[in-house]
Amino acid sequence: MSAPNGVMMQYFHWYNEPDGTLWNELSEKAETLAAAGITSVWLPPAYKGTAGGYDVGYGVYDMYDLGEFDQKGSVRTKYGTKDEYLNAIKNAKQSGIQVYADVVFNHRLGGDAEEEFKATPYAPSDRQQPIGDEVTIKSWTHFKFPGRQGKYSELELHWWHFNAADYNAYEQGDFEAVFLFEGKTFDTEVDMEKGGFDYLMGCDVDFNHPEIRDDMMHWGEWIVDFTGIDGFRFDAVKHVKAGFFPDWLQNTRRYSGKSLFAVGEYWSSHIEALHHFIEVTGGDVALFDAPLHYNFTEASKSGNDYDMRAIFDGTLVKDQPTLAVTLVENHDSQPLQSLESVVESWFKPLAYALILMRRDGYPCIFYADYYGAHYKDTGKDGNEYEIWMDSHQWLIDKFLEARRKHAYGDQYDYFDHPNTIGWTRLGTDEFPGGLAVVLSTGDEGTKWMEVGRANTTYIDLTEHIDEPVTTNEDGWADFRCLAGSVSVWIPQADA
Numbered sequence: 001m002s003a004p005n006g007v008m009m010q011y012f013h014w015y016n017e018p019d020g021t022l023w024n025e026l027s028e029k030a031e032t033l034a035a036a037g038i039t040s041v042w043l044p045p046a047y048k049g050t051a052g053g054y055d056v057g058y059g060v061y062d063m064y065d066l067g068e069f070d071q072k073g074s075v076r077t078k079y080g081t082k083d084e085y086l087n088a089i090k091n092a093k094q095s096g097i098q099v100y101a102d103v104v105f106n107h108r109l110g111g112d113a114e115e116e117f118k119a120t121p122y123a124p125s126d127r128q129q130p131i132g133d134e135v136t137i138k139s140w141t142h143f144k145f146p147g148r149q150g151k152y153s154e155l156e157l158h159w160w161h162f163n164a165a166d167y168n169a170y171e172q173g174d175f176e177a178v179f180l181f182e183g184k185t186f187d188t189e190v191d192m193e194k195g196g197f198d199y200l201m202g203c204d205v206d207f208n209h210p211e212i213r214d215d216m217m218h219w220g221e222w223i224v225d226f227t228g229i230d231g232f233r234f235d236a237v238k239h240v241k242a243g244f245f246p247d248w249l250q251n252t253r254r255y256s257g258k259s260l261f262a263v264g265e266y267w268s269s270h271i272e273a274l275h276h277f278i279e280v281t282g283g284d285v286a287l288f289d290a291p292l293h294y295n296f297t298e299a300s301k302s303g304n305d306y307d308m309r310a311i312f313d314g315t316l317v318k319d320q321p322t323l324a325v326t327l328v329e330n331h332d333s334q335p336l337q338s339l340e341s342v343v344e345s346w347f348k349p350l351a352y353a354l355i356l357m358r359r360d361g362y363p364c365i366f367y368a369d370y371y372g373a374h375y376k377d378t379g380k381d382g383n384e385y386e387i388w389m390d391s392h393q394w395l396i397d398k399f400l401e402a403r404r405k406h407a408y409g410d411q412y413d414y415f416d417h418p419n420t421i422g423w424t425r426l427g428t429d430e431f432p433g434g435l436a437v438v439l440s441t442g443d444e445g446t447k448w449m450e451v452g453r454a455n456t457t458y459i460d461l462t463e464h465i466d467e468p469v470t471t472n473e474d475g476w477a478d479f480r481c482l483a484g485s486v487s488v489w490i491p492q493a494d495a
Helices: 022-036 082-094 210-227 244-256 271-280 290-305 345-356 367-371 393-405
Strands: 008-010 040-043 060-062 098-103 113-123 126-130 135-142 162-165 178-181 203-205 231-234 261-264 286-288 324-327 362-366 373-378 384-389 411-414 420-425 435-440 445-450 457-460 476-481 486-491
Touching (some): 082 098
Parallel strands (some): 286 324
Antiparallel strands (some): 113 135, 162 178
16 A cells, blocks of 8 residues: 555546547646545556557557557557656656556457467357367467567567467358467466456467566566556456466566555456455455445445445455455446446445545545546447446545544444444544544434544534534444435544
């Protein structure tokens, strides 16, 4: 974590305009974000994707092209040029914000030439059984990187640097398969969905190939030197040989002499899968708490039928809090995206209180929840939809203020009602006063709670409730919230 009570911000969403302005926007807003309480930012993949200046960054073409070379139809990426990226990192760090780079190791897309070789087709839904004999295929597996001309790395990629792809130029019609290349195997140290979820998309990188391993180690050393970043967000870790991550991370830390924070995206609602990844990687990589996100989604859709006493059941932050990055929404779960699992807008203030006001976990704020978002896209049913995502910036800033000034010390939970729950933080010598949080998914709620300060008047920082509350001689009081709402109570003298 970047600081005591640190808070990460995912500084992008899927539908940021492809106008090359995001890096400059961060440069301009870094001081304001730091003042609000943001201590780190997770930036989108900064290298050239197959769609050039339009690619969100996950269709990886060239990891060494940070918006520097004329490749795939543009010099800049969706977010700006190499120099603008480096300047954004510098300005963020000068403002006291650490910067985490998004790293996509799993696959490559947009090869420059086709190659012919032998491969065996497997069913996309089952990677255990072949659905045909070995055949000769032709696929886009030669990556020449002509715009870069060997700068930073001379390695060109060929079919033998990958283990699978889903495209064969010789196949006609609707034939769908994942083609396992001759002499290759699917990695088993991956999520076991679909019989083994090594293959995700594009040309699947073979991490057992020595030239790939060497180049990835070199890239880690290069990116830290070149940019000065403070850590990484690893994409799609459940599709990559798990043991690769601690090897790569330890090498990059050793080379750089920096501690380098790391969080992985193991997107699964099954907590056992997350525990297994943590065990295999020796606890070297934190994980996003996807099960908590799914709990938020369910609670937001169920309303007062959801038992809020169970909101943390089956979550990483409950089981392994020091390795949990807690979140409400992200670019994959937002409306119309591949893992769409929307947390309804009315519940988002409650969800952000549940990650920002509590002792455990490293909370991550989503750009589109903070600034709002408006976009159009096609849904899975083929129809076009217009989406408006609400800005919750005003309330999130209030929560950040409370986290920065008051969310310290012992935590007492009052999770004793299916709709109305609360907790208190008692403060410390350095941060006295503490706070009380109460929220309800049903009717207006009250919670009799201890804050540890006798005869002290508390006010609702959210301004939802005007009347103050005064504790008794033992430091207890009835703290209130409105229906379907949350209130954060802090000492009036500290406001």
